[in-house]
Amino acid sequence: MPIRRRDCLAMLAAMTAGGARAENADPVKATSFAFDKPEGGSLPLAAFAGKPVLVVNTATACGYAPQFAGLQGLWTRFGERGLTVIAVPSPDFGNQEPLDGAAIADAARKNHGVTFPVAEKTHVRGPSAHPFYRWAAERKPGQTPQWNFHKYLIGRDGELRAAFATQVDPSDPRIVSAIVAELGAA
Template sequence: MRVTDFAVNMPGGESRHLAEYAGKVLLIVNVASRCGFTPQYTGLEALYRKYQGQGFEILAFPCNQFGAQEPGDAAEIASFCSLNYDVTFPLFAKVEVNGPGTDPLYAYLKRARTGIFGTGRIKWNFTKFLVDRSGNVVERFAPTTKPEAIEAAIARLL
């Protein structure tokens, strides 16, 4: 199984098959608008603009499971990201990344790359998963890891 085998929901409810991203390097991130890590949108957008032309994509999944830091609906989230951080990478439908309602993509990501001490749980918003061009999860980065700190890992895969 690979990341590109999954389908995910868009904010309007339609489904998007991640096979559309086959052959690209992906950074999959659970995001939130009212989090101490929210300013990472700036670094994520910078990476996206720098490397998108080389086959890099960021897939952002809003999540309200950590301190209720993403309470808005899809339109509010998109507006916040656009107005405050000029985000141009895709924002998908809000997901759950832990617990019984875990999105299937996130269940797979957590199995593919566990966190510190082997735990699969996502600890907080802005956990990042780096996926190679073949759809394999190659690295997991903690919420505290700033986007600029993972640039070299992205560049290696491109």
């Protein structure tokens, strides 16, 4: 997948700003990035500015795919209060996302009842990683995706608030309390 021009510019700005950045200047935020949609167009994180977002790399043929139900539960429980859940299908872990395009979103909907946004298949690690995932790895270097269903919570302010490993179920109190804290943040 080609890197979007604005994502590349945001990453370059973040890397070159370093010490030249004014003390009060905002660093690059999650809202600087966008994912491609399987049906075409983009899913800009800026559309969710001021709201918490849970970004999860997914795979429909993964043994952790039952977590889709838990993610849907979070979306159902907290969506009206402002939470957005975004599935980012990835081929990076054992190619457990064998589908492409709209077929991924269709499978997530039909097999797991997903109604939250599903992005186009995207690399989440390595040199081909989407700029959002490179940005997140820079902010939480020891907490990067090691498998499918790694979860990043973006705060209302666009900052990366938390990362949760694959094994942490979406209903885990750590995830729920982090989301509740962000929903309560003004």
